[in-house]
Amino acid sequence: MTNNEASIKRARPKRIGLKDVALEAGVDVSTVSRILGGRASLYAEETCRKVxxxxxxxxxxxxATARGMATGSTRMVGVTIPGTGYCGRIIEGINKALLEHGHLMLHAWNPDHFVPADDPTQKRIIHELVERQVDGVILRVGSEEFEQTYFEEIWQRGIPMIVVDREMALFKTDFVGTDDVAIGADAARHLLGLGHRRLLFVGEKEIVSTCRLREQGFRDVVSEAPDAACRKVELDLETAVVEDLAPALEGEGHPTGVFCYSDRMVPIFYETARKLGLDIPGDISVVGCGNLSWGKMLAPALSTFEQHPEKIGRKAAELYLERVAEGEQARPAPKIIRVAAELMVRGSTARV
Amino acid sequence: MTNNEASIKRARPKRIGLKDVALEAGVDVSTVSRILGGRASLYAEETCRKVxxxxxxxxxxxxATARGMATGSTRMVGVTIPGTGYCGRIIEGINKALLEHGHLMLHAWNPDHFVPADDPTQKRIIHELVERQVDGVILRVGSEEFEQTYFEEIWQRGIPMIVVDREMALFKTDFVGTDDVAIGADAARHLLGLGHRRLLFVGEKEIVSTCRLREQGFRDVVSEAPDAACRKVELDLETAVVEDLAPALEGEGHPTGVFCYSDRMVPIFYETARKLGLDIPGDISVVGCGNLSWGKMLAPALSTFEQHPEKIGRKAAELYLERVAEGEQARPAPKIIRVAAELMVRGSTARV
DNA sequence: CTGAAAGCGCTTACAG
DNA sequence: CTGAAAGCGCTTACAG
Structure with a gap:
């Protein structure tokens, strides 16, 4: 089974081309091209067999490189999304959906966080993607705060852009993400339903649409409960320490129901609660968002939202394929797709 | 700042080519090609400026597609590695190193686990990569148990292959991974140093080189301590339940020092210990490997090995670049690179 | 049912 | 110092 011959002859052999096949079969290259390219029905059965x-x-x-030149389509999509954790699962979804249609990802990381508008590395990435003639780009922005002008090159050239996870303010592009407003609303309903009235929203300093929209959904629902009130604290995850969060949790009348807009805020929350001697969920309930892998290993296990990132990735890939199929015509109005999330109730939330 | 014009005119404009630049500058395309391609020193200063x-x-x-046809190099590497967690960090390292040299990843997931030798999806992926004329492939095998014959197509064509993380038995390729034997040995030394003499190695049923080599390093060191003994249990992670591990931890003379060859075995270990009423680290110490993100959130925080996956990815990318630079000559002997791991001592290990 | 030819957008000997 | 031409490996009107 082990191929020892192969492990000996190592010089790279000349690649076999259409020409070689044509020669071997005794026909023209165009014949080979058509038969192998799905137009076999045009030809005599015997010719097909020979080829x-x-x-x-x-x-x-x-x-595929030569084919790409001839057809104008490389069947490659540029993907600028960080690859780990939650985003990694989006990429998994993209990858699977694309593969079924013979497309591949040209994957260039971009950071999870804020990047200056003219960051040279980001510009380089975009150049590389454009130069390689990708059929489209699926991207995720680090921050909404500064406009991501390095994506302009893609937009200007009319290359289909699908934005995932976080909304982009600069261009009116297609978008696939989670239903953030609904998540915020559901988090509020869950906590209110458990009897909590003093609520806290834990957001992030960096301005991203997911945080903004989840807060909006959360507040909308809280404001409908006459006896409930919502406070808010914003953390900078890069630097956050217990002292940043403690003031919001301390003292008489501290909040009893907390929504961390992202699971990423949860470890610092658990740590702060422990330091303050607050029992979860005895003294304070907390719900996160993202269903990150470690949530169920916390003590207590975290109540959080499963966002189905693979599904988001899959939808993004399908939308990309749709745009590619539309070809060079003027692009239609952008599509916004929001995948519903599900609350996974675990041990971190309880009756007040 | 927001480009409203751009959001209106959406039809894809004709792409600008070398020809257009040549016309504009009043020179030949070959002149433009050379000046923009780094041979500017050949030309008159004014010509360069005009171009x-x-x-x-x-x-x-x-x-880049056309350039690839002309030069025979696409400056793309095929990457078949799952993208999440630990492997995601390898990919991050690959990505960064490549970008500095103008190469990009054509990223196709492959599963983390065993895949049958002739899995059609895997074959498809390899075909896609070969067709796109990648300059090389960086890959990780799911399992050592069955030979990954779908990689044969790459090998036969003399395309450089860099294997990462887990060794591949079928071909004598370049390899970049962690120093597994040293990890096993260090784990044993750590536990022995804390006074443990009844040791347990927790491995995985699936046959992967990392497990095999870590066990080897672990046993080598344990066997040098005359009063120490090592037992072993193998779990199938897909199906593992508390009952699979409990027998190895129960009863008089149960092990007090445990090495889980991968952090992935740790959650089931913690669960089993808790069910059996064994305190970590009071009754039993455990050390993992991989430094997965959730390890420090466990109670107690997990002692484990940081393997520096980004560095592994970076080294793999550099080796790939080296192989590409060598060109089509007969390939030299395979290189094996092992990146040293570091034990992070946290709360899960203590004196016996 | 099949072939000859042009073209995709570059690079690179070769010539001058 | 610069240009004209061939070639990379396909696809696709066009012709027969």
């Missing part, structure tokens, strides 16, 4: 046999015998693989 | 001005005015971006 297929020759291609198989020579282990022919088409050169 | 550069024209390129800038037209926002010219070279077509």
């Amino acid at each position: 297929q046999d020759a291609a198989a015998a020579l282990h022919y693989r088409p050169n | 550069q001005d024209a390129a800038a005015a037209l926002h010219y971006r070279p077509n």
Whole structure:
């Protein structure tokens, strides 16, 4: 089974091309191209057989680069999304959906956080993607705060752009994400339903749409409960320490129901609660968002929202494929797709 | 700042090519190609200026697809590695190193676990990568148990292959990973140093090199301590339940020092210990490997090895670049690079 | 049912 | 110091 011959001859052999197959089969390259390219029905059965046999015998693989030049489509999508954790699962979804349609991801990380508008690395990434003639780009912005002008090059050239997870203010693009307002609303309903009336929203200093919209949904619902009130604290995750959060949790009349807009705020929350001697969920309930892998290993396990990131990735890929299929015509109005999230109730939330 | 014009005219404009720049500058395309391609020193200063001005005015971006056809190098590496967690950090390292050299990842997931030798999806992925003329492939195998024959296509064509993280038995390729034997040995030394003599190695049923080599390093060191003994249990992570591990931890003379070859075995270990009423680290110490993100949030925080996956990815990318630079000559002997891991001592290990 | 030819957008000997 | 031409490996009107 182990191929020892192969491990000896190592010089790279000349690649087999359409020409070689044509020669072997005794036909023209255009004939081979059409038969192997799905137009076999045009040809005599025997010609098809000869060509297929020759291609198989020579282990022919088409050169997608050359095909891309000829057809104008590389069947590659540029993906600028950080690859770990939650985003990694989005990418997994993209990858699977694309593969079923013969497309591949040209994957260039971009940071999870704020990047200056003219960051040279980001510009480089965009240049690289454009130069490689990607059919479209699926991207995620680090922050809403500063406009991501380095994406302008893509937009100007009319290359389809699908934004995922966080909204982008600069261009009116297609978007696939989670239903953030609904998440905020559901978090509020869950806490109110458990009897909590003194609520706290834990947001992030960095301005991202997910935080803004979840707060909006949360407040909308809280404001409908006449006896409930919502406070708010914003953390800078890069630097956050217990002292940043403690004032919001201390003293008489401290909040008993907390919504951390992202699971990423939860570890510092647990730590602060412990330091203050607050029992979760005895003294204070907390619900997060994202269903990150470690949430169920916390003590108590975290109540949080599963956002189905693979599904988000899959939808983004499908939208990209749709845009590519539309071709060069004037682009239609942007589509906004929001995938519903689900609250996973675990041990961190309880009756007041 | 917001470009409203751009959001109105959406039809895709014709791409600007070398020809357009040449026309604009009043020179031949070959002149433009050479000046923009780094051979500017050949030309008169004024010609260079004219060409550069024209390129800038037209926002010219070279077509990497066409360049790839002409030069035989696409400056793309195929990456078949799952993208989440630990592997995601490898990919991050690859990505950063490549970007500095103008290469990009064509990223196709492959599963973390065992895949049958002739899995059609895997074969498809390899075909796609080969067709797109990648300059090389960085890959990780799911399991050592069955030979990954779907990689044969790459090997046969002499495309550089860099294997990361887990060794591959089928081909003698370049490899970049962690120093697994040293990790096993260090884990044993740590536990022995804390006075533990009844040791347990927790491995995985699936046959991967990391597990095999860590066990080897662990046993080598344990066997040198005359009064120490090592037992072993193997779990199938897909199905593992408390009952699978409990027998190894129960009863008089149960092990007091445990090495879980991967952090992935740790949650089931904590759960089992809790069910059996064993205090960590009071009754039993445990050390993991991988420094996965949630380890420090466990109670107690997990002692584990940081493997520096970004560094592994970076080294793999550098090795790939080296192989590409060597060109089509007969390939030299494979290189094996092992990045040292570091034990992070936290709360899960203590004196016996 | 099949072939000859042009073209995709570059690079690179070769010539001058 | 610069240009004209061939070639990379395909696809696709066009012709027969």
